[in-house]
Amino acid sequence: MNIEVDVASQLFPNPFTMAFTLLVTAVLFFFIYKFVFDPARAMIQKRQDLMAAELSDAAKAKEEASIDREKAKEEIFKARDMASEIIADAKLKADETKGEILKSANDKADDMYRKAKDRILKEEKEMREGLNDEIVDVALEASKKLLGDKDLSKQDEEAIDRFIRELSDE
Amino acid sequence: MSSEVANVYAEALLSLAREEDKILAFKNEIKAIMPLFDSEVIEFLATYNIDKSLKKDVMKMAFKDLSVELLHFIYLLIDKNRIRYIKEIFKSYLLMANEALKIKVVEVVSARPLKEADKKRLLEALKMKFKMTIELEEVLDERLISGIRVKMDDQLVDVSMAHKIEDLKKTLKESW
Numbered sequence: 001m002n003i004e005v006d007v008a009s010q011l012f013p014n015p016f017t018m019a020f021t022l023l024v025t026a027v028l029f030f031f032i033y034k035f036v037f038d039p040a041r042a043m044i045q046k047r048q049d050l051m052a053a054e055l056s057d058a059a060k061a062k063e064e065a066s067i068d069r070e071k072a073k074e075e076i077f078k079a080r081d082m083a084s085e086i087i088a089d090a091k092l093k094a095d096e097t098k099g100e101i102l103k104s105a106n107d108k109a110d111d112m113y114r115k116a117k118d119r120i121l122k123e124e125k126e127m128r129e130g131l132n133d134e135i136v137d138v139a140l141e142a143s144k145k146l147l148g149d150k151d152l153s154k155q156d157e158e159a160i161d162r163f164i165r166e167l168s169d170e
Numbered sequence: 171m172s173s174e175v176a177n178v179y180a181e182a183l184l185s186l187a188r189e190e191d192k193i194l195a196f197k198n199e200i201k202a203i204m205p206l207f208d209s210e211v212i213e214f215l216a217t218y219n220i221d222k223s224l225k226k227d228v229m230k231m232a233f234k235d236l237s238v239e240l241l242h243f244i245y246l247l248i249d250k251n252r253i254r255y256i257k258e259i260f261k262s263y264l265l266m267a268n269e270a271l272k273i274k275v276v277e278v279v280s281a282r283p284l285k286e287a288d289k290k291r292l293l294e295a296l297k298m299k300f301k302m303t304i305e306l307e308e309v310l311d312e313r314l315i316s317g318i319r320v321k322m323d324d325q326l327v328d329v330s331m332a333h334k335i336e337d338l339k340k341t342l343k344e345s346w
Contacts, residue, residue, distance in 0.1 A: 129343070136342045140335050152316035152331070156280065159317030159329040160288050164295040166327065 173262075175255050180262030183243055184270065190239060197267040199240055200260045203233060207256055215253040222248050274300050277307045277321040281314040281330075296322075 187193040215225050225248050233241060247253045268275055276296055278284065284292075289306060296304040300322075311319075317330035 133343055136339050140339050143335065152281070153285070155316035155331060156282070156284070156318070157288060159331075160284075160292060163318060163320060163327060163329050164291065166329075167295050167299050170299075 172255050172258055175252060176258035176262045179247070179252065179255070179259045180266055183259070183263050184266045186239060186243070187267070188270070192237065192239070193267050193270055195237065196240060197264060197271070199236060200263060203236065203240075204257065204260050206232070207260075212254060212256065215248060215256075216251070218251075225253075268305070272302050273305050274302045274322070275305045275307055277309060279309045279311050279314060279319040279321075279330075281310070281312050281316055283310065284308065284318075 187196045226245050229244050293304050315331035319328045319330050
């Protein structure tokens with residue numbers, strides 16, 4: 001059986017088929033490109049952007065954290081300095097107050113001592129004067145009693161004379 | 171307040187006395203009856219519950235020889251409920267009357283009653299000094315021991331033994 005086949009014609013592509021195949025391939029490629037590659041690429045880009053943003057945020061946060069840590073350190077130093085100042089002031093004030101209290105207590109003690117001394121001297125003086133007054137009072141009361149027992153009409157007359165003299169001298 | 175009331179009534183009485191020419195007579199009568207108005211009598215006369223006519227009858231019986239004007243003056247004080255101020259009124263009147271009559275009242279305090287001769291000497295000296303009629307008001311106070319204490323207006327002259335002793339006492343106490 002002889003099969004006559006035009007091998008030569010079979011060896012060369014059919015231009016129509018080839019064109020059709022190329023067209024179909026191009027269409028297929030177009031669709032694949034349009035509906036698979038683009039979204040995949042966009043997704044990858046988006047993912048890259050997200051990762052970049054997250055990395056940037058992380059770096060920023062790290063930087064901020066670093067700044068905050070520095071600030072915190074500064075605050076701690078400041079607080080420590082302030083605490084030292086407060087303690088120093090408090091100590092100074094406590095020393096001053098202590099000095100004042102001691103001075104006041106000393107002054108009061110001195111004052112009390114002086115007053116007590118004055119009182120003792122005053123009482124001593126009063127006692128001495130009182131004794132003197134007592135002597136004078138007793139002596140003069142005795143003289144009154146002696147005078148009271150006498151007839152003093154003469155003294156009355158003399159007193160009237162003295163009064164009249166004083167009256168005319170005025 | 172009481173001195174204002176007393177002055178008003180005393181002035182009224184003095185005005186009446188002037189009209190009647192009885193300043194001295196009223197003065198003498200007042201001096202005589204004033205000691206009788208002690209706190210009990212005044213309390214009786216000032217009590218609201220006792221009838222005023224009864225109070226007036228008591229006054230009329232007590233002061234039979236008193237001049238009608240003075241008796242009516244007391245009645246007036248009873249009617250006006252001013253009898254409580256009678257002593258102040260009489261005192262004010264005596265001061266005003268002395269002023270009107272140009273009489274100077276001199277209080278002489280002594281340990282014993284003054285002799286007439288001494289009184290006379292005192293009166294003459296005072297008359298000579300003040301050129302006024304002098305009225306001596308004698309007060310006895312044994313504490314003076316001897317001598318006299320004379321009070322004229324606001325002036326006080328003390329020539330008593332008690333005063334001398336007090337002076338001596340003061341000097342001794344100060345110099346001791």
